[in-house]
Amino acid sequence: MRCRLKEILEERGIKQKWLQERVGMSQSAxxxxxxxxxxxxxxxAIRIAKVLELRVEDIWDIDE
Known part of the structure; x- marks a missing residue:
């Protein structure tokens, strides 16, 4: 599974702390x-996608 979360946050200028606070997960997670x-x-994954207004599959690509 390929994660695009880092790219998405960088493209949008979003800090991990901002995402952490809105999703309710620990900083380490x-x-x-x-x-x-x-x-x-x-x-x-669903909570993160909702916060970023994306679909789960837009963030995590499942290799076939």
Missing amino acids: INRLVNGKSSPLLED
């Missing part, structure tokens, strides 16, 4: 997701 070191739980 957001950092791991942004850096592609972990995959999100479905509920977390």
